[in-house]
Amino acid sequence: MAVPIVMPKLGQIMVEGVVNKWHKAEGEAVVEGEIIAEIETEKLNYDLEATASGLFHQVAPEGAVVAVDEVMGYVLEEKESPPEVLVVEPSVKASASVPLPKPNAPAQTGGEVRSSPGARKLATHLGINIAQITPTGPRGRVVEADVRRHADQQSPGAITPAMPPGLEPSETIPMLGMRKSIAEHMKSSLSKTAQLTFSLEMDVTEAQRLRRENSRAGVNLTIGSVFIKACAQTLKRHPEHNTILFDGNIFYFDDANIGMAVSVSDGLIVPVVQQADKKNILEIAAQAQELAEKAREGKILPDHLSGGTFTISVLGSVDAFSPILNAGQSAILGVGRSLDKPVVKKGEVVVREMMT
Secondary structure (H helix, E strand, C coil): CCEEEECCCCCCCCCEEEEEEECCCCCCEECCCCEEEEEECCCCEEEEECCCCEEEEECCCCCCEEECCCEEEEEECCCCCCCCCCCCCCCCCCCCCCCCCCCCCCCCCCCCCCECHHHHHHHHHHCCCHHHCCCCCHHHCECHHHHHHHHHHHCCCCCCCCCCCCCCCCCCCCCCHHHHHHHHHHHHHHHHCCCCCCCCCEECHHHHHHHHHHHHCCCCCCHHHHHHHHHHHHHHHCHHHCEEEECCEEEECCCCCEEECEEECCEEECCEECCHHHCCHHHHHHHHHHHHHHHHHCCCCHHHHCCCCEEEEECCCCCCCCCCCCCCECCEEEECCEEEEEEEECCEEEEEEEEC
């Protein structure tokens, strides 16, 4: 019996993913539990395991955008014929020569519009008639990317800048995957939320002393972990900042789930230390280190990236910066580097480690 290989749902808001790479060729033997494909979402790359043994049959080519629970391929028995399905065409990711849909071509005329839940929600939010959007998703479905493209094309200011004359790029890399997602989310956050930055220089001498003492004891306690604990305690005293704004409502939470920005090779992801308010600083340090290592090794799981109510971004190479608010959250903390500075303490000038 043919066992379908479907696009997994790797997060509560995930509606589609990209088939980054197949690890099996057509007709090649597959063993249950081995890695069969690499899936790319807006937040991570995920190794998909085979759920059965048999022979591989591909439906979706590499680079195809596939909706959650849609068939990407099959694991077949010996001499078994694959079921007849609509072949998913590659997205722009697979080939730069694939033409974009015409701006004003209607998706469907009459009847119910086939669309993903995320596309319908985004279209409603932007005030767009989803029936006027050209679908590029599997089986003629309108997906989120179609809605964004349609919105950009309808915007008066949506003009693609031309390459300045006299410039010949040595390489051209499409803005895709995580990098594209980060750019879109940051742009959306800046354009849709009123953002204000407050700066404060604070004395972190004791925090750095605590970090160094634990380091000598073999504990990898970073300044980021210290701030996670400090923020978790502060959020309990100021619950209005431990909130999520969504769909016209402000949601309050008892747990302080602190996201920490981690730089990876192709972008930035934000693993979440769950219930940081209930953990001691050494437990936080251990979990933060584990999450950071998984993020950089590409082993982070969707559950590690969800549920954040507050975010911390640490840039140890700059004095100060203005971090961009994580959409939905009410605040974010940007932490710069610490420097020895002369300060006045009890009427005397002393050297302290200061940080903005």
